[in-house]
Amino acid sequence: MRYDSITQAIGNTPLVRIDPRVHGLRHIDLYAKLELLNPFGSVKDRAAWNMVRPGLETAVERGSQIVELSSGNTAKALSVIAGMHGLSFKSVTNRMRIPEIKDLLLLLGAEIEELPGRSECLDPTDTDDPLTLFHHALSDPDSAYLHTDQYFNDRNTEAHALGTGPEIVKDLDGRVPDWFVACVGTAGSSTGVARVLREHDPRVRVVGLVADKSDFIPGIRTIDEVHEVGLFDPATYDTMESVTADEAIDGMLTLARRCGILAGPTGGAAYFGTVRHLRALDAGLGAGLGAGPAGSAERRTAVFIVCDRIESYLSYVRRRRPDLLGLAPRKNSLLDVSGTEIATVASVRVREAQEWIAREQPLVIDLRSPSAYAALHIEHAVNIVDELFAELVRGGLPFSARKPVLLTCPVGDKSARYAALLTRMGHTDARSLDGGIIAWRDAGAPLVRD
Incomplete structure (x- = not known):
């Protein structure tokens, strides 16, 4: 097949059928939409273009710089597109969490500007957040930048309403999947595809998967974070379920x-969440309970999206499952902490924390990024980014077990x-600031700036 442009x-x-011997569903055909085979490697290629x-x-006429608030696949696609047209690209983010993605962006010639946002996801209502202020400046009609604005741009959704959704229906010979x-x-x-599928058949069931709270899966928000995304509409989904990093x-x-x-x-989370959601429904179909949306005895169909490729996430796997790469299991891992x-941990509210700090002078550790810490932090707090702190505690307690410690993070x-x-490791008085730095700020407690 010949093209004049990539x-x-x-x-x-x-759209690839998953072998039933793998997923174990007896009455449901499962298909994967392989968005990882887009030319720049992900589902974001469609939206970026x-x-x-x-x-x-x-x-191009003005020599403008393309800018996006992204630290992942959207930034990667835009970097390539910008370079193809003789333009520069800037990725604005409050943390690059995947080293391979950062290295690739730099290799592609991208400029990376890390701002001290208060959370991992842009909150347009937080007018004091530097990331939000930057977003507003970029959205100004007189801006010298070309801001693609993926969190609020309807053309993000449109890319999938015009492409991904119709392709799924076409590849299923005009049928709409049941899930x-x-x-x-x-x-x-998810919004663009769901819109198209429901136009063809409103009985389709749409399942949205989010990352488990306090967990991190690249490209997926937690249930709290998705509500900060301008394109998110709860009505799009019949149900929302969470997936852990291990899953x-x-x-x-x-x-x-x-x-x-x-x-x-992300594709792994989609597969795991899909099979888990369908397992009970499949059993119901086998028992003749008509568990499927269409209410008939015929075989049912489900589709999930594989967003991107495995190669960019080896460091992610290395940190969480070192055994998979032939490495020794990590000691004192945060991932092993149970609910x-x-x-049972001591979580102190702002007023109680202020009194405790004044009385006992605990070591206050701020786990946020250096840029967020520099913007605003509790006076005398020590900044140890959570990834670095994780490495420290793997070697044992990094300070006296009797030294009172107050740990803080965004929320x-x-x-x-x-x-x-730390408590499990034998520390006698390790506490967490309830609600984090945001609660401290909202309570009017003093914060200082570097």
Whole structure:
């Protein structure tokens, strides 16, 4: 097949049937939409090209810089597109969490600007957040930048309403799957595909998958974070379910080892969440309970999206499952902390924390990024980024077990896990700031700036 431009190769990705011997569903045919086979490697190729295209000619005339608030696949696609048209690209983010993606962006010539955002996801209502202020400046009609604005740009959704959704229907010979399952990041792909499928058959069931709270899966938001995304509409989904990082990696391994699909953790999460959701429904179909949406005895169909490729996430796997790479298991890992341990940790509210600091002078550890810490932090707090702190505690307690410690993070979830881990390791007084730095700020407690 001949093309005049690599962008013409975006879309028309394969829909591949998963062998029933792998997933074990007896009455449901399961298909994977292989968006990892887009030319730049991910589902974001569609949205990036659709968002940038209308302003591209003017941007070339002006020599504008393309800018996006992204640290992942959207940034990667836009970097390539910008370079093809003689333009520069800037990725604005509050943390690059995947080293391979950062290295690739730099290799592609991207400029990376890390701003001290308060959370991992842009919150347009937080007018004091530097990331939000930057977003508003980029969205100004007189801006010298071409801002693609993936979290609020309807052309993100449109790319999938015009491409991904119709392709699924076409490849199923005009039929609509009984279930469509998608991980939720910007919500562009799930919203666009769901819209098209429901236009063909409103009985389709749409399942949105999010990352488990306090967990991290690249490209997927937690249930709290998705509500900060402008394209997210709860009405799109018939149900929302969470997936853990371990489950995402297990799904990724199954796709790679059993199906030959070299999916990243997002695709693994989609596979794992899909099979888990359908297992009980499949059993109901076998019992003649008519559990499927169509209410008939015929075989049912489900489709999930494989967003990107495995190669960019080896460091992610190495940190969470070193045994898979022939490495020794990690000691004192945050990933092993149970919900019961977290529930019993001492979590102190702002007023109580202020009194405790004044009385006992505990060591206050701020686990946020250096840029966020520099913007605002509790006076005398020590900044140890959570990834570095994780490495420290693997070697044992990094300070006296009797030294009182107050751990802080943006919203108090990560700090509670660390406090539980330190307690398990024998620390006598490790506490977490309830609600994190955001609760401290909202209570009007003093913060200082570097």
